[in-house]
Amino acid sequence: MDQADIPALLSRLASDEDAARKMAVFKLQSSINDPSFADVFISSGGLVILRRLIMGTGGNTLAYSLQSLTRLLEVDMGWDIFEGPTAGELVERIVELIVMNPLVNILRGAMSILVALPAVAVYPQFFDLVIQQLDSADHALCANALMLINSLIRDAVSTEPNGNGSNKNASEEWPKFIKRLQDLGLIKAVYNLMQSSALQDLAYPLLEFQSLTKMLLRKWKELRVDLERPEHRRALKGLHLASAPSRDHLNGTVNGDDAPEPPSSKKGSRKHNPEKWRRLGFESENPAAEFEGAGFLGMMDLTDYARKNEDAFQKLLLEQSTRPLTERCPVARASLSVTQTLYDQFDCNKSDIEDLRGYQLSDTRHQDKLFRPLLLQWSRLHTAGLQAFFRLWKATGAGQGDFEKIVELVRILMDQVVGSAGRSKDVVDVEEDLLEYDLARLRELQMDLLEMSFEENWGQHLYQVREDLRNESLSFVKEQRVRCLLQGSWFSKPAPRKESLGANLQAARAAHSTPWRYAKLSHNRRYLHYADFGLRTELDPTLEALTEKIDLSKISSVVSNVSVINDDEKSNTQTSDTSGPNTSTGSMGAASASKTSTKITMFGFTSAEEALRPTGDGKEQPLLTLYPLNNSLASEWLDGMLMLLEQAPLTADTTKLVTLVGEYSLKIRLLNVGMEAAYGGPAPGAGVVPSRQGLDDDYYYEI
Known part of the structure; x- marks a missing residue:
């Protein structure tokens, strides 16, 4: 609308005919947010007419009038309408419209004005009515109501006592105001809005309310507990x-003074609880x-x-x-x-x-x-x-x-x-x-966080600890596996195939009559004793009952088809051949095979000359074959023998055990470290080897 039309517009706004006023104010709301238009409108006395429309009209004429004033305030103009002796009446009228008028288009405009103001409510049911609008299906009305509440809360909380004491009660009033809003169901209403599908339409006022909630929590936390209050x-x-x-x-007193009262002659005198x-x-x-x-x-x-x-x-x-x-x-x-x-x-x-x-x-x-x-x-x-x-x-x-x-x-x-x-x-x-x-899961999370903190703050120090602990755990598992060999175990002997019986049928039948083999490591860990039995006895044979033995120094390699992978990896199994001197291989057979399909074979050189060949390809011959009854026993004996020969273990069970022991050792050490050390990183000079100057041989390091 052209500025030249403003006098005619004002004339229609002041008309006694409702239809003329309605059309004029409808056009006004679409033009008044132009600062140049608004300036001419205000200088021409337009605020007086607009106030009159708000005070005395209803329906769409009132709704358009409220919207016009809202848009005028949005460009930071027209504030003079709230000055002078009649300003209170205008504010009361806007509040009254919120409380008494059910029309959405009027409520929306009235609340928008109070958001910009904000105004002091003069009706007892004002806040109740505003909070009820948070359940409205009209998202714009809902947003305006929440913005009004945000403005009132911010205004109440930001009022601090000043030096002259005129606002000394302000710090006591805002908590009462907040509690009043909470009692009216404000928190529940906003909580439902935050979880609703209308989030995008209400995003800004909801985030503002969330931020105001944090501000309230900060103020309560910063408020010192004072027993004078x-x-x-x-x-x-x-x-x-x-x-x-x-x-x-x-x-008992509430000031913490729980010392016994002095003796009193008054009957019924009591003493305070010393641990009140x-x-x-x-x-x-x-x-x-x-x-x-x-x-x-x-x-x-x-x-x-x-x-x-x-x-x-x-x-x-x-x-x-x-x-x-x-x-x-x-x-x-x-x-x-x-x-x-x-x-x-x-x-x-x-x-x-x-x-x-x-x-x-x-x-x-x-x-x-x-x-x-x-x-x-x-x-x-x-x-x-x-x-x-x-x-x-x-x-x-x-x-x-x-x-x-x-x-x-x-x-x-x-x-x-x-x-x-x-x-x-x-x-x-x-x-x-x-x-x-789950408490176990919670402890795992705690350890993971501690480990991440150490990784970040301790770096190379933690890497070195891990390496040391891995060596310790490897030694521990080696001892465990060797102890299994020292304890001894039963093994099966597979029945010979018919085509392999050959001419020596009598020897084959004799071998078949002893389907069990028992093996045991000597106490000095130098010999592997074994013997074959027709029955598996309840009591294990003694070392003296084992008539055969192998000198471990004669064993050049250990070959097996024991599974060296986890059960969930069986589909990718592969087979490898025997290796040369002083090496070992694991042919990755299926763990679920029958007890006779899993075997461990120990090889030795046929002569000292073969063992000393520089190329390492001397001729070997099998010294002993064991058929473990299950994968666990196979893992213990295969890796136990390899470790005795100072070779690395192969099976997944042993690898898993080494890792498990190392991780638990690390976690035990982490649990003994204070949180400030975990997150603070190493102290200056950490890791520096102390000087031995002035020390004799009588000293130790405490771990």
């Missing part, structure tokens, strides 16, 4: 009473000082848990009181640690500007991760986290000295369950996961 004293007293103190100590606060899990009898880290937020969480779970709280304290002092779970300290864990999990120190900027810059596929509706379920998460703390404490048999270890486990649990929860995951499922998470 009545609400803080009441909170501590409520906590004390919820713990079901004995009747003799119901008159320590029995609740505080470290001292001055509880206010222990909220230093978590602030009033920590007190809110602890008192909220005690109030909502009073029976469980009392039962827990009673149970802990029967335990030795060093084994008691410090309930209050545990609650404060869960509060801090949640605070860190949701990045509450992160500013609201960063959240909003992250939404604007992030890819559409990743924007969903910015919304964290579980933040709005803080109280329930704190309760579930605290119950998980108690579960871990009991399951691990922890004591007072293990407190920080349990805190770290809970932190990992929160990160795994809450941190990985998607936007649409319901809080009930999250609570179940926290309370039922």
